[in-house]
Amino acid sequence: MKMPLPDPALMARKGEIVRALQRLVPGEGVIGDPSGLVPFQSDGLSAYRQTPLAVVLPETTAQVSAVLAWCQANGVKVVPRGAGTSLSGGALPLEDGIVLGMAKFNRILEVDYPNRCAVVQPGVTNLAITGAVEADGFYYAPDPSSQIACTIGGNVAENAGGVHCLKYGLTTNNLLGCEIVLMSGEVVRLGGKGFDAAGYDLLGVVTGSEGLLGVVTEVTVRLLRKPETARAMLLGFASVEAAAGCVGDIIAAGVIPAGLEMMDAPAIRAAEAFVGAGYPVEAAALLIVELDGPEAECAELSAQVAQLAEARGATSIRTSSSETERLAFWAGRKAAFPAVGRIAPDYFCMDGTIPRRQLPHVLTRIGEMARQYGLGVANVFHAGDGNLHPLILYDADKPGELEAAEAFGADILKLCVAVGGVLTGEHGVGVEKRDLMGEMFNETDLACQQRVKCAFDPDLLLNPGKVFPRLHRCAELGRVHVHRGAVAFPDLPRF
């Protein structure tokens, strides 16, 4: 993975840069010594590591603004970081850049039930938002697997998803407003507590911009009322095709489950060996279906889903009869990544989305590719929304395996795009899928996106080296594209 070449002149100024930042964020807000920088070397994509020039941990929006303005004036690159749980390398440091850690922004500022929203600082964890309101019967819907650790600021940057996306949407569908600081140090408020904001939907484009457009310093999230009941079902199938068919049947019946997950045989067995959730280890595919709402709705829909599963020849059907049992059903799925971590020294988690009807074909092809590369693979899958998570198993200590795993992963993502899908459903492009962007977008598409970047950060100092395969200077992109000639449009009907 190639990152932008470090600027030796900046590296030579490290001492001066650290001192200047210490003046802006006094106390223990700046880390410059090598041992203190170690914990910031990588994020959730631990295959890639880099020590940054320094780490800054501001506590106020004013400090964030001062740090960014100083960095812009001095040409210093900035990598924003929440909890560092990104699975795509979004918070991977740069050798000649600073990491701006937002962990100290850890307060819930306001819970506003009449408007069903909460105003929180970006370093608050995803789960802590629900924690603050659940006693009153509310929750924050997006639930990425890392929700115990990941921060809401990072969720905004990555447009994080989770198992409940199909029914409740991603982060972008659950935000009302935020405050961001631009690289210039300007503080801009986007949205508020109303349903729509004046002007362009800049909140919409900042969400999922992977820390390239601004640093989030405050977030207003929507709160939802907790459903009265929730019930989970485990449906075992003898083939992936039958399970995939059942997913289609459920949706065709007009049922949008709160969660609709699929695991293949290797994932089922790894999870069962790890947590003993009672999964059918003989099954070729397992569906976990969660239904929520009033008791009457859960009862009606679970009976309907059971019928549909039977019609597809399900080998086992279990419905949770208590909250404890429901959580046990989920325990295996939620522990799927660490469970797979036990059967291989290392793994890559891929994240493409495909049209659901392509699932049997794509899983078959992934199996063939695994044999070709001589690597293991386990599949967990947000089946409801077509979001695949193939886990590629490898051993980084064996020469060539990391490279083979990278190539295998790239092939999977190219396949996803080829069947009408996308490179990433919820983990972000980061550095991991950066060089594959050309599979989905042509140069014109990418230039358009980069011009948006230029509108926010004209010097390209915020998180460079992520998302875009090539860095174009803004002036170069600004050249006006003029077509001359054709004045008449003979092919046009005129009225």
Added chain:
Amino acid sequence: MTEAAATILRPKTAEALARIVAQGRRLEVIGGGTKRGIGRVAGAQSVLSTSALNRVIDYAPEELVLTAQAGVRLADLEVLVAAQGQMLPFEPPHLTRLLRTKGQPTLGGVLAANLSGPRRIRAGAARDHFLGAEAVTGRGEIVKSGGRVVKNVTGYDLCKLLAGSWGTLGVLTQVSLKVLPAARAELTLLYFGLSDAQAGQAMTQALNAPVDVSAAAHVPATTAARAPLKAAMAVTALRLEGFAASVAARAEHLAAALNGLGRCEQLDAGHSRDFWVQIREVEAFSKDPRPLWRISVPPAVGWRVGATIPGDVLYDWGGGLVWLLSDADPAQVRGVVRTLGGHATCYRGDAPAFAPLDGSLAALSARVKAAFDPKGVLNPGRMGAI
């Protein structure tokens, strides 16, 4: 508008549309032209319509995704998805009677204006269902963003930017939308004679109960007296949708929770549908010459709009969307709304249609506009300064 603008260009392909834009003339961009009265385009040399881009490209109901060209008529699309037992979840308003226009709203127009109906509070806005776009920027380039699957974070989400940009950033040529199964059953609970403040509290209480209210509106007495409702007192309405057993259970729960509000009437599915079309289309205000405002505020303070500004009001989105008919000074309207934490769009009247933005936000928005349309050829002036 100049003489030349009387000619409407209707390209049949995105490529032909791109060639027109690349010529560099200032263009008024329209779909069906039904919302042309909102925002003034300054000095357009031609009118460019997407109405000849009218094919449905792909609709796989089991994938919950529909891809169509931008000029497809909204009404046709609604029939298409209804035939598969599905719906456009954001319940888009047509607003043709309200805006007294004869044309047909298009899919592209609804997305470009980010218009959402009563189900906005539960299902999200047009922008939340906008999965992918092909658009022609002011540079005359065809650009695509997003995809044809329901979950995607690859690259910047330019669909969000294009939604609600009123054709000032790009001309939508093709879009992908998330669709959902239509509700199998619905009913509406009606309460009568509540003041705006009481109704505001009642809607908050209903929306905060675990009953999944899919629409909440309040029609004050003076508005309710008008056609088509012609009711003798204020009407507050709460809609429940879903599977029959679930709707019945939730209706019982909700009625018990709101027991103190007095008489409660139930509208069956047919009457409920008619009622919410009236709300969605703001029919009560369609025959009135006074300036018309669409106001977005935090829902819990919505009722204060009617309490502060003289005129007639209608509250949707649990108070978060306020339609106001008023002769009040536009500066007063915008001042009050701003204090409440919202913004007001003038749908009819002399005031600028869009609320001006603050310094940093205005500058950033202008840079975003320039990124897409450096020469300002797409709907110049339509959104005011940007």
